[in-house]
Amino acid sequence: MIKEGQYTFIAGRGPVRPFLGKYAAKRADVFEVIERRFAAAGLAGLRYRPLRLELEITTKCNDSCPSCGMGALPLASGITMNPEQRARLVDEFDAIGLPSAAVTGGEPFVAVHALMPLIRALQDRSIDISKLTTNGVWGTKRRCERTFDQLEKARFFDNRLFVPLIMLSVGEQTMPLEWLARILHHAVTHYSDQELNVAVSSLASPDAREHKVYELMEVYERAYGDFPHDRVHSTMRVYLDNDRLPEQQKVTRPGETTVKRWMDRCFDCFAPTVGTYILPSGLVKQDGRVYACASFDVPESLGFGNLFIDGLRTIMARANQDGYLRRIADGGGLKGLHGVVPAQFTEETTSGGFCASCSLLSGEYREINGLPAAATLPVIAPEALTARLRTQTPALPAREALSQ
Template sequence: MIKEGQFTFIAGRDPVRPFLGKYASKRADIFEVIERRFQAAGLAGMRYRPLRLELEITTKCNDSCPSCGMGALPLAQGITMTPEQRARLVDEFDSIGLPSAAVTGGEPFIAVHALMPLIKALRGRGIDISKLTTNGVWGAERRCQRTFAQLEKAGLFDNRLFVPLIMLSVGEQTMPLEWVARILNHAVTHYSNRELNVAVSSLADPSSRDHRIYDLIDVYEKAYGEFPHDRVHSTMRVYLDNDRLPDQQKADRPGHTSVKRWMDRCFDCFAPTVGTYILPSGLIKQDGRVYACASFDVPESLGFGNIFTDGLRTIVERANDDTYLRLIADGGGLKGLHGAVPDEFTEATACGGFCASCGLLSDKFRKVNAMAAPVPLPVIPEQQLMSRLRRATAVGS
């Protein structure tokens, strides 16, 4: 499998080589094209301008993974974005010149009636769909080929900037591995790596550190022959907190690494980046809450408003005015917080990863600077949200 971390291209550094990396660019001048989009939208000079927003189209899921990072809900309890909400999203994305969006859930393909129109609407505004995350629920024999045909018709393969990626999760999910293997096989036999990328996200068992990816490979090879290692990207290490730095404990997953060490080795997630990642990024929850980071368990302090009530431009402006984010952006990562957060805290406090460090640092930064504690973004009731959307639409017309 293609190891994550290869082929990272950062604006202003080495030239971009198209069609390389998990989030491959389709053109060498991608950063110049994106900059022109931002300038036309009036975002020139802003430090935080997301190259991609991760969108939770639904909270419904047909599975119930114990370690779900998105807080997915059972089918009877989850909520899917309405047509009005999706239309508002597309307008808001267009208003800031957003280059790309990723779609997650819940399980996006549970809400296929909403997913396909959203893809079509985004592509109609020139916004790429860079990633679709799924547990493979659509991999049954009678559904797989039909769903790929729907994706083609919706315009997924018409991206102009990024090769679209289908991310298949096989960690704690209970979808048959035969279904996941069928999706992989169809992807690599019907599309080139200039048309589609595929990746497998494999969550390790905390006790044994075993990955289900090896079971998937066995299932695939029994059905289709040799596994396409040269086409499938791996995201296994994302879940192995301690493996991302040298000299870490191998059998003890909970982090014993100081916040300071994580800070010193943090990369600049605000530098425009393609290939391994698409950065800067952001997250939009199903109810419209927007966060200036798309990681699991995003600190509430990185939430800057609701896209359905505040508007995306206002939210981006708030993020750019945030002192905590500005220090990280100007400092090239969490290392920019040295001096702003006491050394005795960063040296004595331990955690399991970069993102956990960010949450701890955010809270400590606000405390030492006598700032108000972050207030979780309000969850606006569905009826109230829809009422506001209808009023906004009426005023706009």
């Protein structure tokens, strides 16, 4: 498989080569086009402007993974964005010139009645769907080809800036590997790498660190022949603060690593980046809560409001005024906090990963500067959100259609 980490392109650090990387750009001038989008939306010059927002369309899931990083719920108790929420969300995305969105859950395909209209609505506003994450529930003989046809009709493949990606997640999931193999086979035999990228996100338990992706390869080869290593991108991690496997990143075991060491290895998540990632990113939860980071264990200190109540412009203004976030953004990642947070703290405190370190550093930064502790964003009841959306007219600035 194509190892995660290849083909990283950062704005201002050399040319972009189209159609390379897990999140491949379709054009060499992708950063220039994105900058024009932000300028047209009146956001030129802001330090934090997400190139992609990860959208949790539903909290429903047909599976029940013990270590689920997304907080998915059973089908009976999970909640899916309703039409009013989806319409407001698309308006808000459009108003800030957002270049792309990624759709996740829960499991998006158990909410296919909401997923396909959302894809169409985003494409209508020239907002790419750069990633669609799934556990493969639709990989049965009956559903696989039909679902690809639905994606085509919804114009999932009509992106302007990025090659769309289908991310198959395996690990504690119980979906038959035959289903995932069928999706992979259909993807690589019906679409070129300029039309569709596919990836496998393989998450292992912290104890055994055994990855199902190897089982998936065997299942694929029994059914279809050679595994398409040249088409499938990899993401291999363990279920503990999302840290990398030993063979991918040489760090000590989680829980024994100092915050300082995590800081020194932190990638600059606020540099405009395509290829390996699409950054900066953000996360929009099903109930509208917005975070200026899309990691599994995003710290509450990076939550800046609710899209359905505050609006994205207000949330982005708060993010750009936040001293902690600015330190990270201007310092090239967590390393920007060296000299701000005492060395005694960073050298003596340990944590299990980048996200946990970020949370610890945020708390220490706030205490040093006499700031209140980060508050957990309130969860708004679905009926209250719906009532609010039905009685409010969003105050969104007009924005001319952007020529791509």
